[in-house]
Amino acid sequence: xxxxxxxxxxxxxxxxxxxxxxxxxxxxxxxxxxxxxxxxxxxxxxxxxxxxxxxxxxxxxx
Amino acid sequence: xxxxxxxxxxxxxxxxxxxxxxxxxxxxxxxxxxxxxxxxxxxxxxxxxxxxxxxxxxxxxxxxxxxxxxxxxxxxxxxxxxxxxxxxxxxxxxxxxxxxxxxxxxxxxxxxxxxxxxxxxxxxxxxxxxxxxxxxxxxxxxxxxxxxxxxxxxxxxxxxxxxxxxxxxxxxxxxxxxxxxxxxxxxxxxxxxxxxxxxxxxxxxxxxxxxxxxxxxxxxxxxxxxxxxxxxxxxxxxxxxxxxxxxxxxxxxxxxxxxxxxxxxxxxxxxxxxxxxxxxxxxxxxxxxxxxxxxxxxxxxxxxxxxxxxxxxxxxxxxxxxxxxxxxxxxxxxxxxxxxxxxxxxxxxxxxxxxxxxxxxxxxxxxxxxxxxxxxxxxxxxxxxxxxxxxxxxxxxxxxxxxxxxxxxxxxxxxxxxxxxxxxxxxxxxxxxxxxxxxxxxxxxxxxxxxxxxxxxxxxxxxxxxxxxxxxxxxxxxxxxxxxxxxxxxxxxxxxxxxxxxxxxxxxxxxxxxxxxxxxxxxxxxxxxxxxxxxxxxxxxxxxxxxxxxxxxxxxxxxxxxxxxxxxxxxxxxxxxxxxxxxxxxxxxxxxxxxxxxxxxxxxxxxxxxxxxxxxxxxxxxxxxxxxxxxxxxxxxxxxxxxxxx
Numbered sequence: 001x002x003x004x005x006x007x008x009x010x011x012x013x014x015x016x017x018x019x020x021x022x023x024x025x026x027x028x029x030x031x032x033x034x035x036x037x038x039x040x041x042x043x044x045x046x047x048x049x050x051x052x053x054x055x056x057x058x059x060x061x062x
Numbered sequence: 063x064x065x066x067x068x069x070x071x072x073x074x075x076x077x078x079x080x081x082x083x084x085x086x087x088x089x090x091x092x093x094x095x096x097x098x099x100x101x102x103x104x105x106x107x108x109x110x111x112x113x114x115x116x117x118x119x120x121x122x123x124x125x126x127x128x129x130x131x132x133x134x135x136x137x138x139x140x141x142x143x144x145x146x147x148x149x150x151x152x153x154x155x156x157x158x159x160x161x162x163x164x165x166x167x168x169x170x171x172x173x174x175x176x177x178x179x180x181x182x183x184x185x186x187x188x189x190x191x192x193x194x195x196x197x198x199x200x201x202x203x204x205x206x207x208x209x210x211x212x213x214x215x216x217x218x219x220x221x222x223x224x225x226x227x228x229x230x231x232x233x234x235x236x237x238x239x240x241x242x243x244x245x246x247x248x249x250x251x252x253x254x255x256x257x258x259x260x261x262x263x264x265x266x267x268x269x270x271x272x273x274x275x276x277x278x279x280x281x282x283x284x285x286x287x288x289x290x291x292x293x294x295x296x297x298x299x300x301x302x303x304x305x306x307x308x309x310x311x312x313x314x315x316x317x318x319x320x321x322x323x324x325x326x327x328x329x330x331x332x333x334x335x336x337x338x339x340x341x342x343x344x345x346x347x348x349x350x351x352x353x354x355x356x357x358x359x360x361x362x363x364x365x366x367x368x369x370x371x372x373x374x375x376x377x378x379x380x381x382x383x384x385x386x387x388x389x390x391x392x393x394x395x396x397x398x399x400x401x402x403x404x405x406x407x408x409x410x411x412x413x414x415x416x417x418x419x420x421x422x423x424x425x426x427x428x429x430x431x432x433x434x435x436x437x438x439x440x441x442x443x444x445x446x447x448x449x450x451x452x453x454x455x456x457x458x459x460x461x462x463x464x465x466x467x468x469x470x471x472x473x474x475x476x477x478x479x480x481x482x483x484x485x486x487x488x489x490x491x492x493x494x495x496x497x498x499x500x501x502x503x504x505x506x507x508x509x510x511x512x513x514x515x516x517x518x519x520x521x522x523x524x525x526x527x528x529x530x531x532x533x534x535x536x537x538x539x540x541x542x543x544x545x546x547x548x549x550x551x552x553x554x555x556x557x558x559x560x561x562x563x564x565x566x567x568x569x570x571x572x573x574x575x576x577x578x579x580x581x582x583x584x585x586x587x588x589x590x591x592x593x594x595x596x597x598x599x600x601x602x603x604x605x606x607x608x609x610x611x612x613x614x615x616x617x618x619x620x621x622x623x624x625x626x627x628x629x630x631x632x633x634x635x636x637x638x639x640x641x642x643x644x645x646x647x648x649x650x651x652x653x654x655x656x657x658x659x660x661x662x663x664x665x666x667x668x669x670x671x672x673x674x675x676x677x678x679x680x681x682x683x684x685x686x687x688x689x690x691x692x693x694x695x696x697x698x699x700x701x702x703x704x705x706x707x708x
Contacts, residue, residue: 002505002509006509016668017520017667018523021661021665022527024625024626026566026661027625028623031595032595033596035592036585036594037591040591041554044553047637050594
């Protein structure tokens with residue numbers, strides 16, 4: 001029983017890993033946004049990044 | 063075959079010789095003991111009363127030994143502290159003769175060793191002592207002082223005027239058995255092996271309905287001389303002591319009046335057997351009757367540990383035991399041979415199995431009920447050593463004149479309850495018993511084997527992934543951050559194509575920063591505006607010398623992987639920033655983008671995850687063993703790395 005469950009777990013984990021690698025899934029701090037204004041190409045400064053925790057301007061404390 | 067005949071010199075009856083080599087015989091008519099000189103017979107004595115026997119073997123019984131037919135032609139009867147036993151003289155089909163020992167349903171066949179060499183004198187043998195005789199290794203099983211009790215039939219030598227005789231029984235490996243017989247000078251050596259009743263395929267046995275016999279079902283009814291309660295003897299002549307079920311007095315079962323051996327037992331120690339005495343159980347098609355019950359105990363470190371023993375009886379197979387401690391049951395068979403000592407560190411080996419020493423203690427009988435084939439008293443004690451190889455346990459019990467080995471096999475309570483059809487359920491086992499099989503044993507090994515396969519599969523998947531990944535550099539651009547040239551503002555790159563299936567995108571930043579940092583607001587944006595990916599990356603690179611030691615922190619390079627980006631045309635929007643204090647110091651950097659980059663770490667994490675169950679199983683197995691050995695003479699210690707930690 002233990003062996004069967006473990007084999008099932010192994011198959012799921014390895015298949016999941018292979019699928020994730022194939023599709024490029026993975027943990028990331030990247031924020032996905034939809035409907036980006038086309039004007040960004042003409043006016044790059046007008047774009048406001050959507051990652052919230054640092055805001056659009058990074059201020060480092062070094 | 064023509065059998066020789068002669069006339070009895072005492073009564074004239076015809077004497078038929080079954081074996082031509084017989085030196086002595088007895089007259090079935092008048093009981094004279096006759097010594098033969100060719101066909102002339104001389105009376106040398108009388109047979110007297112042959113003691114009652116539980117054995118079904120008789121003169122004329124036939125059987126086979128090692129596929130060789132034999133017939134029982136004579137018998138010598140001895141009396142010792144456990145009653146009587148018979149040495150049956152058998153004539154084999156090859157005209158040789160041998161001895162079939164029949165003591166309390168234990169059978170052994172031996173032949174006299176013609177030139178045994180010089181045998182050590184009787185007073186040099188001690189129970190348990192290793193002995194090498196005639197090229198074989200034995201250990202002394204018992205030293206028995208027996209009384210000659212009678213003869214009948216044909217014998218290969220004159221044997222009729224003995225008194226006390228000393229026998230030393232020797233147990234070899236497996237079923238090897240030998241006896242040193244000190245009835246003659248010089249002593250004689252008989253070597254052979256233990257056999258079972260079934261091995262012998264005996265026929266022409268005594269009718270079990272007359273004179274008892276091992277199948278005797280008639281119960282001898284008596285009354286306790288102390289309290290008058292009815293007492294039943296189920297094993298007849300084999301019983302040497304019996305404990306009254308009412309007053310618990312221990313009585314001499316060999317005495318017609320049941321002489322009291324021990325008046326009473328401590329009432330506080332009275333325990334009701336979970337298997338009622340007299341109950342018959344069925345184990346693997348064999349019927350065993352519970353006839354005796356005793357409570358025994360050991361004292362370890364000031365703590366008393368008591369267990370219960372049930373004596374079982376089967377007419378052909380003799381005696382066996384069931385033991386119970388804290389709900390843990392064992393089926394116990396007394397070994398005929400002796401394990402070989404020295405099977406590893408302080409262990410023994412038996413039947414190719416290595417046993418580890420578990421515990422040594424003095425075992426004391428504390429309470430008894432029912433009948434026993436030895437003269438039992440409460441307070442009887444033996445030196446007991448236990449060796450384990452779950453589900454088996456070998457136990458060595460040594461008294462002053464005997465060493466016995468027994469093999470226990472751990473048994474589920476349900477098996478006992480079903481065998482004896484007990485109506486009261488037996489309590490569930492509590493704690494961990496010495497030879498209890500580890501329920502977790504082998505799980506870790508099984509999972510580890512599967513894990514090995516998973517590792518191979520993971521490596522194959524990794525190899526395939528690295529071989530098949532596009533890993534295309536789809537964009538690269540060199541930039542310079544400079545206030546003077548105005549290249550500090552946000553900008554967008556040219557459009558580049560991300561081909562293939564949905565997969566990751568790696569954005570890499572290589573700078574020439576030194577003791578400085580910069581921050582990059584990055585956005586990978588679809589040309590058609592349908593989707594974008596925002597991420598901020600810091601690049602910092604510092605190095606120096608502090609207190610004479612150089613140090614380095616950070617890196618002038620950085621990269622980020624954007625997950626699951628669909629194929630299409632994209633561009634980067636980049637907004638570089640740097641330390642306001644260094645804002646006027648320019649630096650160069652290169653942006654590059656790779657499509658479908660293979661990664662190692664997901665497979666490593668998967669393997670790490672899959673390693674958890676085998677590791678957990680191993681620790682659970684270890685925890686069980688820790689609990690087992692905690693109760694032994696060799697508890698595991700986290701600080702001790704000695705031999706005990708096995």
